[in-house]
Amino acid sequence: xxxxxxxxxxxxxxxxxxxxxxxxxxxxxxxxxxxxxxxxxxxxxxxxxxxxxxxxxxxxxxxxxxxxxxxxxxxxxxxxxxxxxxxxxxxxxxxxxxxxxxxxxxxxxxxxxxxxxxxxxxxxxxxxxxxxxxxxxxxxxxxxxxxxxxxxxxxxxxxxxxxxxxxxxxxxxxxxxxxxxxxxxxxxxxxxxxxxxxxxxxxxxxxxxxxxxxxxxxxxxxxxxxxxxxxxxxxxxxxxxxxxxxxxxxxxxxxxxxxxxxxxxxxxxxxxxxxxxxxxxxxxxxxxxxxxxxxxxxxxxxxxxxxxxxxxxxxxxxxxxxxxxxxxxxxxxxxxx
Ligand code: PEP
Ligand code: MN
Numbered sequence: 001x002x003x004x005x006x007x008x009x010x011x012x013x014x015x016x017x018x019x020x021x022x023x024x025x026x027x028x029x030x031x032x033x034x035x036x037x038x039x040x041x042x043x044x045x046x047x048x049x050x051x052x053x054x055x056x057x058x059x060x061x062x063x064x065x066x067x068x069x070x071x072x073x074x075x076x077x078x079x080x081x082x083x084x085x086x087x088x089x090x091x092x093x094x095x096x097x098x099x100x101x102x103x104x105x106x107x108x109x110x111x112x113x114x115x116x117x118x119x120x121x122x123x124x125x126x127x128x129x130x131x132x133x134x135x136x137x138x139x140x141x142x143x144x145x146x147x148x149x150x151x152x153x154x155x156x157x158x159x160x161x162x163x164x165x166x167x168x169x170x171x172x173x174x175x176x177x178x179x180x181x182x183x184x185x186x187x188x189x190x191x192x193x194x195x196x197x198x199x200x201x202x203x204x205x206x207x208x209x210x211x212x213x214x215x216x217x218x219x220x221x222x223x224x225x226x227x228x229x230x231x232x233x234x235x236x237x238x239x240x241x242x243x244x245x246x247x248x249x250x251x252x253x254x255x256x257x258x259x260x261x262x263x264x265x266x267x268x269x270x271x272x273x274x275x276x277x278x279x280x281x282x283x284x285x286x287x288x289x290x291x292x293x294x295x296x297x298x299x300x301x302x303x304x305x306x307x308x309x310x311x312x313x314x315x316x317x318x319x320x321x322x323x324x325x326x327x328x329x330x331x332x333x334x335x336x337x
Contacts, residue, residue, distance in 0.1 A: 001050070002041070003017075003039040003053060004061040007035055007036060009058035013057060014058055017058065021041060024044070024047070029041075050062045067214070068214070069214075072262075073260070074261050074262045081231075081263050085179060088124065090264045092264075094293075095293055095329040097122040097123055097294055099125070099295075100113055100122075100125045101300075101305065102308035103127065103131055103306050109300060110125075110150065112300050113127075114153035114154075117315070120322040123293075124162050124178070124179065126295055127146070127150055128141055129147045129164070130164055131307060132186070138307070139307055141307075144173050154176070160179065164180075165180050168195040168196075171196075177201065178202070180201050182196065182204065184236055197224065197225065197226025198227065207250075209247060213253065232265075234268055235272070236295075237271055237273065245274060245275065246273060249267070253267075258290060266295055267283070267286035267293075267294055270313075271297075276302070284324060287332070298315060298318045
């Protein structure tokens with residue numbers, strides 16, 4: 001971290017800043033120029049509050065030269081993280097297809113969709129039991145009963161299950177869930193992230209709709225700093241000025257995250273676009289761009305879906321898409337040298 005001081009800083013204030021930093025175990029390299037003095041801080045600077053230092057009378061500017069996230073940072077962990085769930089792996093050159101309805105609605109619905117997506121090549125069943133809906137009058141999900149139905153579908157198909165947690169108090173219900181999803185709206189629910197960091201199940205963190213890469217990685221850091229290294233990142237579109245699509249899919253997230261972090265990257269073209277005809281082209285683009293997997297909403301009767309019907313693929317459309325995705329992924333592997 002670099003601290004640029006204002007010209008002729010007050011001596012006592014400078015002394016007190018230096019003592020405070022030294023007490024925190026920070027080494028200070030001072031460089032005195034003609035008009036300005038610059039302090040180079042080395043050590044455990046991630047716990048320092050840059051805004052607090054920048055607000056001091058004697059300070060002109062503060063800049064971090066290193067990212068504030070450590071566990072999630074590729075610099076400290078060059079190898080890709082590979083997460084094993086049941087007998088499938090997420091990351092490390094595999095292509096994970098998570099598919100299923102936005103909401104679990106009935107036993108027949110979830111079992112039918114689970115069988116269909118499995119037959120098409122999906123490796124995980126994704127369905128919502130606790131639904132974060134914009135309106136309190138919309139279907140809120142089946143809650144605990146929804147998780148029971150997901151478990152039945154898992155028994156029936158062998159597919160591991162991914163479902164969203166909305167509050168730490170729900171965790172006991174997630175005992176048989178394989179991957180716990182944190183939705184976009186909860187990306188910065190820090191208490192929830194800490195609780196999920198203190199347990200062992202993999203956690204998939206969706207990007208907040210107006211969150212920067214750094215904020216998103218800091219959310220991963222919350223989970224990892226409590227001991228759970230099994231974190232997956234899911235880009236689901238961000239808010240932009242465009243209203244034609246539900247959100248704007250940020251595909252640059254794939255190469256950016258690949259550079260910044262070792263964590264697996266999943267792309268969700270369903271919530272990113274809100275329209276089923278956009279799901280296939282963006283899913284293909286995500287695989288071409290190097291994503292580790294996709295989260296795709298599939299419903300056996302989209303017209304009557306209780307949530308997100310317009311963006312849901314019918315099983316037949318998912319089947320076609322899954323084959324194309326797996327072929328593209330296999331082809332790209334042959335091109336790696
Ligand atoms: C979902 O995955 O069903 C969901 C609600 O997504 P998001 O949190 O990305 O809006
Ligand atoms: Mn949905």
